[in-house]
Amino acid sequence: MELKQIFSTIKAIHLLFALIIILLGETVGLWLVLNKLNYPENREFAVLCVYQFSIVTAVLNIINTPYNALLIAHENVSIYAITTLGSSILRFIVTILIAYVSFDGLIFYAAAYMSILLMERIFVQLYSKQKYPEARSCVKLCKEYCRQILGFSFWTVNGNLAIICYTQGLNILLNMFFGSVVNAARGVAVQVQAVVMQFCTNFQMAFNPQIVKSYAAQELTRMRQLVIICSKFSFFLLSIIIIPIIYNVDIVLELWLGKVPEYTNDFVSIMLIITLISTLSNPLVISIQATGDIKKFQIYEGSCLLAILPIAYLLLHFFEIPPISVFIVNLLVLVVAQGIRIWIVLPRIQMSIGTYIRRVVFPVIGTFFICNILPYTERIFLSQNIYSLLIIAGTSVVYSIVAIFFIGCDKEERCYIVTKLRVYYEKKIRRK
Secondary structure: HHHHHHHHHHHHHHHHHHHHHHHHHHHHHHHHHHHHOOOHHHHHHHHHHHHHHHHHOOOOOHHHHHHHHHHHHOHHHHHHHHHHHHHHHHHHHHHHHHHHHOOOOOHHHHHHHHHHHHHHHHHHHHHHHHHOHHHHOOOOOOOOHHHHHHHHHHHHHHHHHHHHHHHHHHHHHHHHHHHHHHHHHHHHHHHHHHHHHHHHHHHHOHHHHHHHHHHOOOOHHHHHHHHHHHHHHHHHHHHHHHHHHHHHHHHHHHHHOOOOOOOOOHHHHHHHHHHHHOHHHHHHHHHHHHOOHHHHHHHHHHHHHHHHHHHHHHHHHHHOOOOOHHHHHHHHHHHHHHHHHHHHHHHHHHHHHHHHHHHHHHHHHHEEEEEEHHHHHHHOOOOOOOHHHHHHHHHHHHHHHHHHHHHHOOHHHHHHHHHHHHHHHHHHHHOO
């Protein structure tokens, strides 16, 4: 009964947040689109359609959050992974179909993206209601839990709004100073980033409930170990994927897009580096959320991230910097934000900053540097074509895995990996 009341209150609060988004989107947001953004006059209808689809997409994301959280809380990561993988495949198919549709490709993509998210929401909601009794509760605010949940939600939303403001704010700044061509380039970069980040997100989802449960049981030693492992291996996993893309970005984009918008290559490369750094943030964010005391964290982190906008605006306005510089500002501020997370979170889980630097920061930086040596050398001597793409990608993946095993992993982690591989191999032999 208590779980049902809590879940019904959470659903009601998220519906309230969704209504606020609709209100802001149809007033302030619509005014910005009509009066501040630069786009060709003959594309106004398409822009407004995409904007409305985007509002619906944002609302669906908010409403679906409690159900996704329910799956993770029950450690049902397989269903979460299946839905996200299915959505990613459908989005990839939609991207291919854009070239073949008879009407506006931009409207088609926005409508298809919204439809995929709607299908995902329906599936997750139906599955949750069938599997978990608390998901069948009606939408109702319970005063007993409302204040506590609202307090936590307010600071969580505050931090998420900071991320939304600086990401979408950068889009507006780039549009104001450079026009829609640069927006198109950033849009491509964001699409690549989203696909790559999905691999890491699914990997980290398996750790999130374990980190929270470890803190709840006051098993801080296990919690610290989970934070270290999740941070390191998220970074390593993404490195294996990102490094071949960075060194083959020209040919990859040419094969994908044909005609590549200006700045896209540079945008994709630096966005992938930003994504790599961002992987280290999630274990710390989950750790501070597990404590429930997130006010200080969200104020400091949110303020730091929001600083990206004024810094970028001042540089664009007074120094006329190129668009790539905006992303460099983004990268540098994210590094500072990670330092703030380390400073606030680690004392709460009784981990020294020295331990984190020794066991996470040094291994990932050193391993990433080593992993770049071979593909960098190959890129110098090989020309840009499909064959060099296959050679660099193949050798880079193998080389990175070897470097991660011998340089990135400590002795205990290597022993664990070898043991797991041996057990897996023995099971395969028995089956035969």
